[in-house]
Amino acid sequence: MSLQSSGRWLASVEFCRACSALSSNGAAMTIRTTPRVLSIAGTDPSGGAGIQADLKSIAANGGYGMAAVTALVAQNTQGVRSVHTPPASFLTEQLTAVSDDVCIDAVKIGMLGDSEVIGTVGRWLAEVSPAVVVLDPVMVATSGDRLLAAEAEEALRLLLNQAHLVTPNLPELAVLLGAAPAADWQEALAQGRELSRRHGVMVLVKGGHLPAEDCPDALVDVNGRLAGEVVEFRSGRVRTKNTHGTGCSLSAAMATVQARTGDWTESLKEVKEWLFGALVRADELEVGKGSGPIHHFHQHTPRPADRFSTEVWERTAGIRAEIMELDFVRQLAAGTLSEAQFGYYLAQDARYLNGYSRALARASALAPTEQEQLFWAKSAHNCIEVEAQLHREWLAGRGVQSEQGPVTKAYVDHLLAVSAAGSYAELVAAVVPCYWLYAHVGGELYDRYKSAGAAGHPYGAWIETYADEEFAEATRQAVAIMDAAAQQLPEQERERMMAAFEHSARYELHFFDAPRLYA
Numbered sequence: 001m002s003l004q005s006s007g008r009w010l011a012s013v014e015f016c017r018a019c020s021a022l023s024s025n026g027a028a029m030t031i032r033t034t035p036r037v038l039s040i041a042g043t044d045p046s047g048g049a050g051i052q053a054d055l056k057s058i059a060a061n062g063g064y065g066m067a068a069v070t071a072l073v074a075q076n077t078q079g080v081r082s083v084h085t086p087p088a089s090f091l092t093e094q095l096t097a098v099s100d101d102v103c104i105d106a107v108k109i110g111m112l113g114d115s116e117v118i119g120t121v122g123r124w125l126a127e128v129s130p131a132v133v134v135l136d137p138v139m140v141a142t143s144g145d146r147l148l149a150a151e152a153e154e155a156l157r158l159l160l161n162q163a164h165l166v167t168p169n170l171p172e173l174a175v176l177l178g179a180a181p182a183a184d185w186q187e188a189l190a191q192g193r194e195l196s197r198r199h200g201v202m203v204l205v206k207g208g209h210l211p212a213e214d215c216p217d218a219l220v221d222v223n224g225r226l227a228g229e230v231v232e233f234r235s236g237r238v239r240t241k242n243t244h245g246t247g248c249s250l251s252a253a254m255a256t257v258q259a260r261t262g263d264w265t266e267s268l269k270e271v272k273e274w275l276f277g278a279l280v281r282a283d284e285l286e287v288g289k290g291s292g293p294i295h296h297f298h299q300h301t302p303r304p305a306d307r308f309s310t311e312v313w314e315r316t317a318g319i320r321a322e323i324m325e326l327d328f329v330r331q332l333a334a335g336t337l338s339e340a341q342f343g344y345y346l347a348q349d350a351r352y353l354n355g356y357s358r359a360l361a362r363a364s365a366l367a368p369t370e371q372e373q374l375f376w377a378k379s380a381h382n383c384i385e386v387e388a389q390l391h392r393e394w395l396a397g398r399g400v401q402s403e404q405g406p407v408t409k410a411y412v413d414h415l416l417a418v419s420a421a422g423s424y425a426e427l428v429a430a431v432v433p434c435y436w437l438y439a440h441v442g443g444e445l446y447d448r449y450k451s452a453g454a455a456g457h458p459y460g461a462w463i464e465t466y467a468d469e470e471f472a473e474a475t476r477q478a479v480a481i482m483d484a485a486a487q488q489l490p491e492q493e494r495e496r497m498m499a500a501f502e503h504s505a506r507y508e509l510h511f512f513d514a515p516r517l518y519a
């Protein structure tokens with residue numbers, strides 16, 4: 001049956017097989033607060049693209065995500081290694097298992113791989129007639145690897161007729177038209193119009209691939225479903241290499257928000273803002289060595305600026321500057337430090353580590369999760385090992401007096417006092433400066449030492465230990481635990497954490513200065 005619509009849709013009425021609700025081909029059945037959105041796509045075990053990205057994108061935009069897998073792709077942020085395509089009959093089983101049971105509000109289609117899979121999806125779409133179908137015509141990954149067989153391009157063109165919105169990037173738009181890629185935005189829009197005309201579909205023309213300062217996107221429809229033929233939204237261009245899965249995430253978000261709002265223009269406006277935020281904060285994720293993923297849940301994660309670690313790091317900037325100006329640090333980097341001062345520093349370090357290890361063991365005892373308990377317990381264990389190593393490899397034969405010096409005693413007393421009377425959060429804040437300042441000072445020392453030419457440096461072997469990646473990773477974990485401990489604490493307790501951190505940071509300063517005074 002056909003319904004004449006004065007608005008955006010010309011619809012033919014169907015019934016949803018799962019719940020018998022009225023479905024109209026091309027119109028949202030109902031506007032749902034939490035739409036049920038099915039992604040039909042390939043996988044990305046590194047989580048940035050394909051089905052994994054779609055599910056995050058759907059959830060981040062307020063939908064309930066479901067997924068039917070077209071292909072298993074062994075890939076990461078650096079590229080695609082291999083593709084395994086399960087039998088098409090199994091894809092049909094996945095699709096019907098969902099649609100026989102669940103009322104589907106929107107479908108996002110991504111990687112299809114070959115003509116057989118395309119045919120399978122086309123037949124299922126014809127049977128189920130989902131109210132919203134967004135097709136991302138995935139052909140080639142950002143890494144340059146093919147994700148669609150060349151001979152399947154014609155089959156993919158035919159599938160466009162069954163979609164409501166198609167979201168090609170500029171190279172894909174050109175392939176779908178059999179033309180050369182658009183060289184500028186006006187040409188891209190003209191190609192969008194042509195694709196919309198040929199297939200009766202709305203096109204989301206994306207400007208991500210243009211060499212421009214901004215990133216325009218436009219909904220293009222020559223069939224009267226928009227306020228004009230072209231509805232455009234622009235955003236700035238985010239300077240990041242982490243754009244893996246941007247197209248996947250955008251199309252899944254469009255399907256979700258359209259099912260939530262019933263308005264394509266509103267959907268693009270909302271999705272583009274969300275996507276911009278996800279790109280701006282992509283670098284925070286630190287996933288992989290290549291083009292990493294975007295931050296789908298940026299709206300649900302505190303900004304670095306709101307984090308305890310950012311605030312306390314800024315508050316203690318003066319202490320760090322003082323440390324870097326100390327004679328001890330300058331002379332150690334230059335190689336002019338006296339052997340007596342260096343020996344004193346090493347001996348006090350060994351003494352300190354013994355006390356520090358006890359504070360870490362207490363943090364392990366108070367930790368709220370097994371993971372944190374294990375982290376602090378391992379750190380306590382490492383301290384004892386490093387203490388033994390200092391004696392074995394650095395102090396043996398140096399003839400250094402090894403009684404506990406006044407600064408070491410004061411620093412350890414402070415840590416043990418917080419261990420005995422402070423909360424877990426306070427204790428974590430007290431032990432983190434040793435990691436963080438050591439890593440920071442060590443990094444600067446290492447850079448100074450390298451740029452001065454390392455050959456023949458008397459303390460070179462010691463300074464080389466500062467470049468240890470395992471220690472850098474442990475520092476990142478300790479800081480992350482501190483941030484987690486600070487979250488949702490009342491202001492007073494947060495202040496106590498600040499004070500504990502600042503006290504320890506100041507003791508670090510005195511510790512680096514102690515050899516000058518007491519050696």
Ligand SMILES: Nc1ncnc2c1ncn2[C@@H]1O[C@H](COP(=O)(O)OP(=O)(O)O)[C@@H](O)[C@H]1O
Nearest residue numbers: 169206207208209215217236237238246247250
């Ligand atoms: N560096 C960037 N800064 C801001 N937006 C971007 C950036 N790169 C891509 N986009 C946006 O991401 C989406 C995907 O764009 P595009 O890169 O053209 O397609 P694809 O990811 O499919 O190759 C579009 O909305 C585009 O405007």
Ligand SMILES: Cc1ncc(COP(=O)(O)OP(=O)(O)O)c(N)n1
Nearest residue numbers: 042049050141142244245246247248
């Ligand atoms: C399984 C799978 N589907 C799609 C892609 C494409 O992702 P990417 O290369 O990052 O490009 P956009 O999503 O930005 O178009 C993929 N790699 N894997």
